[in-house]
Amino acid sequence: MLAGVSVDYYARLEQGRGATPSAGVVNAVARALQCDRDQRDHLLHLAGHPVPPHSSDGHIRPGLIAVANRLVDVPAVIVTDLGEVVWQNPLGRILLADLPEEPGRGRNLIWRWFEDPRSRPMPEEDWSRISASHVSDLRATYARRSGDRRVREFVADLIAISDEFAELWAQHEVAVRRSDIKVFTSRELGRLEFRCEVLLTADDDISLLVFLPLEGTETASRLELLSVVGTQKLTSE
Template sequence: MIDRDGLADFLRRRRALVRPADVGLPDGVRRRTPGLRREEVALLAGVSTDHYTRLEQARGSAPSAQVVKAIARALQCDEDQRDHLYYLAGMTPPPRRGHVRPGLIALANRLTDLPVVICTDLGEVVFFNPLAELLLAHLVGEGERGSNMVWRWFTDPAFRAMPEEDWPRISAAHVSDLRATYARRSGDSDVTSLVEDLLAASEEFRGLWEQHEVGVRRADRKTFLHPRVGAVTVRCEVLVTEGHEVQLLAYFPAEGTDAAEKLELLGVIGTQAFS
């Protein structure tokens, strides 16, 4: 059962401890609130300000597991704090595999001029820094696997906001990378479930999976077709944590393109949004 008063108190206290700089936000002017404002937490978590405010006021509807996960991430919770947040919301915490340490998020937020994404070894996006949020968050969908890049790539045409000539290469890279994870974590239910569902959902995935190609991605080049600034070509560098369960993807502007100018424009758009 949800502990509304305990949840509200924990959220308020955690929010007061997180500085704007910790999540890549400017301090701004006339800031009377210690830590983050409610609307900033809501924006970072991808929920409405009204819903988050009601949680801090111990009223309104109970949060979903997806909302709890997003708020824990926005408030920079470590594993124990994240689990506590789930318990207060009346839920059993998910397994700790793939949990992102606050220090890794702090690193991503300090790379203010680069889009940075943190994801699990199964392609589940768990964090965008502010510039990545502006560049890529429009690609995140609804549902249990709405933030899984591999699932979305093979099941949702809207996710392929890239030049069509790049699709075969990116498809093959997704499958070969997942094949490596599948072998390394043989028998883990989350891995087998994702692979089995993809085999059932996508003929393209089945064909590539049968080829048994294996290759861990360490770098890539992609062109994102953004609805506001157009084509943005980036060079992606992949850094993995010990155990290979979490990946940090940093997107550098591709040389010889106008990507740097477009990323700078997106940064201005983001600054205006947070003003």
């Protein structure tokens, strides 16, 4: 499975069973097949979807996935500039174990953060800082893609569901997400502390997040255990 498309669902697509796949599913299949941008655009056209502007389509170059696949001992996640998780390595899947398989807002880190604060996997004392970071980063995307209806609708929907987001959005803070300290809490493994390095693509529409165990903590040893137990979900304390 890659980017949330299950083997069974892909088989049904190949056999022409079920409804026409959404643009998100087509993009996920293109990533799984390691299509280049032109091949991906052709798949979108065949499925009856408009081809997005190349500056904001969230396409992942196969070379970036090849690099990310070499990160075998630390969690790694690829996200779009709207916060949608489009790729995870095995440890990244474990770290974000409650993401649904199908593409959509259920796989969007920003949406999930503001839609249901009780499910946040970070300590409560970090919530305000992370919320501000999410909003200022989304502000940068909004400024860069001001003519993109999808971005405007996403922001409008966030304002509608979250007073916290609406208040932060009104402050007009703008900052592209960079490196940060991320802390996850787990009932089974305790506190996991990372330095999250954010590697941006040239047009800033895709980010590779690499979670490096913070020195001086027990995260590295716990991460080894996490790779073994594998099925445990991280939950907020």
